[in-house]
Amino acid sequence: MKSLKLSSNMEDYLESIYNLEKFNKVARVKDIAQWLQVKMPSVSGALRVLSRKNLIKHERHGYVELTASGRTIAEQVQQKHQDLTDFFTGVLRINPAQAARDACRVEHVVSRTTMNQIKKFMRKSVNQKKTKKRKKNRYGKKSSR
Amino acid sequence: MKSLKLSSNMEDYLESIYNLEKFNKVARVKDIAQWLQVKMPSVSGALRVLSRKNLIKHERHGYVELTASGRTIAEQVQQKHQDLTDFFTGVLRINPAQAARDACRVEHVVSRTTMNQIKKFMRKSVNQKKTKKRKKNRYGKKSSR
DNA sequence: TATAATTATTAGGTACGCCTAACTTCAACC
DNA sequence: GGTTGAAGTTAGGCGTACCTAATAATTATA
Numbered sequence: 001m002k003s004l005k006l007s008s009n010m011e012d013y014l015e016s017i018y019n020l021e022k023f024n025k026v027a028r029v030k031d032i033a034q035w036l037q038v039k040m041p042s043v044s045g046a047l048r049v050l051s052r053k054n055l056i057k058h059e060r061h062g063y064v065e066l067t068a069s070g071r072t073i074a075e076q077v078q079q080k081h082q083d084l085t086d087f088f089t090g091v092l093r094i095n096p097a098q099a100a101r102d103a104c105r106v107e108h109v110v111s112r113t114t115m116n117q118i119k120k121f122m123r124k125s126v127n128q129k130k131t132k133k134r135k136k137n138r139y140g141k142k143s144s145r
Numbered sequence: 146m147k148s149l150k151l152s153s154n155m156e157d158y159l160e161s162i163y164n165l166e167k168f169n170k171v172a173r174v175k176d177i178a179q180w181l182q183v184k185m186p187s188v189s190g191a192l193r194v195l196s197r198k199n200l201i202k203h204e205r206h207g208y209v210e211l212t213a214s215g216r217t218i219a220e221q222v223q224q225k226h227q228d229l230t231d232f233f234t235g236v237l238r239i240n241p242a243q244a245a246r247d248a249c250r251v252e253h254v255v256s257r258t259t260m261n262q263i264k265k266f267m268r269k270s271v272n273q274k275k276t277k278k279r280k281k282n283r284y285g286k287k288s289s290r
Numbered sequence: 291t292a293t294a295a296t297t298a299t300t301a302g303g304t305a306c307g308c309c310t311a312a313c314t315t316c317a318a319c320c
Numbered sequence: 321g322g323t324t325g326a327a328g329t330t331a332g333g334c335g336t337a338c339c340t341a342a343t344a345a346t347t348a349t350a
Binding site for chain 4: 291292293294295296297298299300301302303304305306307308309310311312313314315316317318319320
């Protein structure tokens with residue numbers, strides 16, 4: 001391991017590469033820049049750092065690719081992002097656009113503990129809803145929606 | 146208005162001054178440093194910035210005091226902090242220490258919209274609990290605790 | 291009141307992350 | 321194969337926020 005803790009910004013770069021690989025097949029400097037709303041030289045700089053940490057593979061003027069360890073980190077961040085978005089929209093009833101914006105920023109600062117509790121809470125809410133429905137049906141009341 | 150958006154760090158400085166004024170009557174450079182786990186020169190630097198923005202009053206070697214506008218910001222941040230802490234402990238069942246740590250970081254990145262929904266959600270949970278209790282009592286079951 | 295200890299400031303340096311401007315490389319087309 | 325435009329890199333600069341070391345001011349104590 002080169003260094004253990006990754007900055008929020010570097011996590012964002014990894015996450016954007018991950019998403020671009022997923023949606024565009026390949027990740028290019030220009031697309032990363034556009035995704036993150038920064039200029040290309042900022043991306044070049046970041047890629048140099050991530051390369052040195054062996055989180056990406058990147059040859060001059062070539063596509064950017066995640067390494068296995070880079071992918072692991074990206075997936076973790078992405079998962080947090082997804083879980084937070086679900087929580088914000090599903091539980092807190094935030095509109096999707098705002099939920100995404102908040103998730104983007106919260107995902108870098110929220111603890112593992114809290115993420116776990118959030119997921120636990122969501123599982124519980126789902127069960128409660130199911131239970132409610134069952135009860136209503138059992139008592140012959142019309143189910144909501 | 147000098148400049149509109151304050152960095153997370155500057156918000157932290159304001160918040161710590163606010164808390165120190167509240168708990169210690171006065172805020173001193175040394176105490177701020179201790180509170181935020183930074184060295185005194187970092188505090189001196191930050192205070193210069195906040196002074197220029199008219200958010201604090203600070204004469205060389207004197208106590209630090211919030212101005213009206215500084216206090217307003219500090220109170221807003223502090224309120225978010227409190228609401229998030231309540232949410233984390235009360236709803237998500239996070240232990241108080243971890244809740245405080247998360248609140249400290251989330252308070253700077255979460256949107257107003259989401260904060261509002263969090264508060265709404267908490268009010269709703271409280272009501273639901275009350276309702277449950279009432280129901281239980283009405284049906285003659287022993288109330289929890 | 292002079293000295294010691296504490297508190298605060300200034301000076302100067304580092305790391306990060308962004309930018310613009312200038313240059314290079316690549317690919318695509320004539 | 322040379323030209324041209326897009327994509328990418330390098331160079332150099334800026335702002336933020338932290339640090340250590342050195343210095344200054346204040347407060348406490350002998």
